[in-house]
Amino acid sequence: MSTVMRKKVCIVGAGPSGLVAAKALLHDGPAGAFDVTVFDGKTRIGGLWPSRKDDAAGLVHPLMVANQSKHTVQFSDLAWPDDAPDLPRAWQIGQYLDRYFQTYCREAKLMLGNRVEKAEPLVSSSESHADAGWRVRTRSTAGEVAEETFDYLIVASGFFGAPSIPQIDLEHADIPVIHSSQYRNLQGILGKTDGKAGKVLVVGGQMSGVEIAATIASHISSAMHSPGSSPIPSPENYSVHHLIQKPAWVFPLHISPKPTSSAPPFLPLDLGSYDLSKRPQPLTNSQGHITVETAKIVHSMYQTALGTDQSVFSQAVSVSTAETADPPYLAVSDNYMDFVRSGLISVSRGKLDTLAGHQATLSPSGTKIDDVAAVVLATGFKAFSSISFLPASVHETLSLCPSDLYNTVALAFHGTHHPSIPNLGFVGFYRSPYWGVMEMQARFLTALWTAGGPSSSSLPPSLKNALETDISIEQTLNLRTDPRASQFPMGDYPWLMQEFASALDLQLSAHLGKMPSLPPAGMEMSILTPARYPSRSLTEFQRAEVTKSLQQTEATVWAGLCSAKFVAKAVFRSLLGEWKLERELMSKLPSHPSGHFSGTAKFLLRAGTKDGREAEFDAPGEDGSDGLEYLYVEEGDFKAANGLTFRATRRYVWRYNEKSDKLSVWFVKTDDPKKADYLFHNVDFVVPMQDGEAEIGGKGWEATAGHLCIDDFYDVRYRFHFEAVNLRDWRLSYTVKGPKKDYMIDGVYSR
Incomplete structure (x- = not known):
C-alpha cells in the first residue's frame, strides 16, 4: 500500500500573509498534504502589527488606528471579540493575529528569530522543473546558520519591506x-x-x-x-x-451612504465603499489603467461623498476641474x-x-x-528587501524592478505566482493589504499546488480557465510606464475578491437577514467582507465564527443607518478649528441683561486628559489610548440691550468617548482654564423622524442635554447641519430656569 509523501512548504514571514498561508495549506488542502514551516526574523508573530501597547520599535506605532474597520481587517473564519472597537488599533490587530495563529496554525513549525538569508532553487531532472525544490538557508538571532530543503516556497515577507528614501x-x-x-x-x-x-x-x-x-x-x-x-x-x-x-481626496474614517441628507447617517469608510449593491454585476476592475472618462466619474463620486472639491479647506488641497482628468x-x-x-x-x-x-x-x-x-x-516603502533572499536568476524571471514601488515584480493571477517557477508562491505581496485578498491568494496557491501546479492536467475547470485567461503579468509590465496608472494598480478589492472566488469556485454568501435599502435605486446593501466568501467545507467552529462575523457587520450597518451611532464621532471630528459665533441672550429678569454676543469659538485638539474623570482615566479602555479632546475657547464682544459693550470669554472641554460613542461637555477650573473641572452635560442625539427617505423639514441632527446647577436647570438643545461628511453650521440653545434665573441663549456657529 503506497503512501503519498507530504510536501514540505517554507513560508517566509509570520505576519498576516504568512499565517493565512499556513492556515490554508493546513486546513483548506487535503488532510496531511503539506508540512509547513514558517520563518520570521522577528521574535514575535504579526509582521508589521505589534501585539503589545508598548511595542513601538517596528514600522507601525502600536496605538495607530487602522484606516479599515475590523470588518475588513479580518479573515473569513475568525471573528473579532464582541467588545472590539470598529476601528482597532495596531496592537489589537497584532492580538487578533496571535489568536488566529493559536486557532489555526499550531500544526505549523514556527521558527521565530530566524531570518531567511538565501533560498536557491534546486536543479531538477524534470523538463518542466515542476518537481524542483528549494534549499533555504536561515540565520538565527544568535548567529546560528541552518539549511533545509523544501518542495515549495511562499514569499509572505511583506510588500512594505523597507523605507524608501528619495535621492x-x-x-x-x-x-x-x-x-x-x-x-x-x-x-x-x-x-x-x-x-x-x-x-x-x-x-x-x-x-x-x-x-x-x-x-x-x-x-x-x-x-x-x-x-x-x-x-x-x-x-x-x-x-x-x-x-x-x-x-x-482626503476621506474621514466614517462617511455617509446618504451624503445629501441634512442629517446623514454614518458608517466606517470601508463598509460604505464596499457596498456591492452600488456596482453593476459582474464587477469590472476600477484600478490599473484609468481612462479620462473613468477618472472624471470617480472624481465626481468622491466630491459627492465629501460634499466639496476641498477648496473650503484651502485652494492648495482643492481638486480643480482640470485635475479631474487625472487618475484620482x-x-x-x-x-x-x-x-x-x-x-x-x-x-x-x-x-x-x-x-x-x-x-x-x-x-x-x-x-x-x-x-x-x-x-x-x-x-513609501520598497518591496525589494522582502525578496532579497531570492537569487538573481529568479529576480530576472520575475522582471524585478526595484525602483518601481508599485509594480516591483510581475506575477501571474493577481500576485500569486509565476508560471516559470511553479513551486514559488506569493501571498500579500502587493500595495493594498486587504486581508480578504491575502486569504484568497493563500487558498489559490493551496488549490494550485494540490492539483499539481499551473501546467497540471488535474486542474479543476474553474482554476484552469482562470489561468488561461489571466493577463496579470502583461498588465503589470505595461503599468510600469503608463502615465495613467492608478493609485492601486493591482486591482480594486471587490473585483479581486470576485476573480479569486471565480477561480476557486467559491460563492458569495448572502447576508443572514434583510439589509437596509438605500436611495436612489432602493436596493438592499450588500457589504463585502471576508466572511462573505467562506470555505466550501467548514467545521462547526468555523461556521460559528463566520456567522458571528456576519452578525457583527450587519449589526453595525443597521445601527449606523437606523440610530445615531457614529454621529457623535462625526460631529466631534468636524468641530476642529475656528467658528464664527453669533449669540442672542434673552432674559426675563432685569438682574441678567439681554444682548448680543459676536465673536469666535475655537476647538483646539489635544490628547485626552484625566481631569474630572480620574476613575475612568486610571482604568483606561482596552485600546490603551487616552483618546482626544478639545479645549473650547470663545472670545468676542457682548453688547447689552442697555448699550454697554464689554469683552467676554468662556472655556469648556469637549470630549468624545469611543467606547460609549458619547459626546460630552465639561466645565474648566477657574484657577487653570486648560483643565477640565466637572461634567456639564452629555450630548444625546435624537434620531430624526423620516418621511420615506427624507428627514421632515431637513432639520439636521438634533441633540439634547440637561444640567442641574444647584437650583438652576439648564435645558440644552443642539442642531447640527452637515454638508455630506462635514459640519456646515450648528446651533446651541440654552433655556435656564431657577429661583433667580430665567433666560434663553441661542447661538449659531458657522465656518
Missing part, C-alpha cells in the same frame, strides 16, 4: 531627517534640533503623507493646548508644512483637512530637491521653504 542632497542639512515610519513623538525629532523653531516639512502626498502630517499637527496642537508643561519648548512656534505633487488619489484622515483650514498645516506643491541648513528648495519651481526645523519623508 536628495542632504550633505548640508542641519536638521533631523527621518522616514514617516520612524516618527513616534515631537521629542523624537524636535528634541534633536538646535533649538530653532519652525516648520516640520512632511514630504509625500499620499496615504502616509496625509496621515503623518495630521499626526504631527495633532501633537503640536496638544503640546500648545494641554495643561501642564509642554514636551517641547515653545510649541506655538512650530507648524507642519506638507509638500505634495498632486492633491488627494485617495487618503484617509479624520483631522488633516481641518488642520489645513486652521493653518497649522500649510501645503505646497512640488518635489523636494535639496536641503541646506534650515532651507528646502523645491523642484521644478525653485521655491524656497525657510525655517525648516525637521523633515519627515512619507515616501
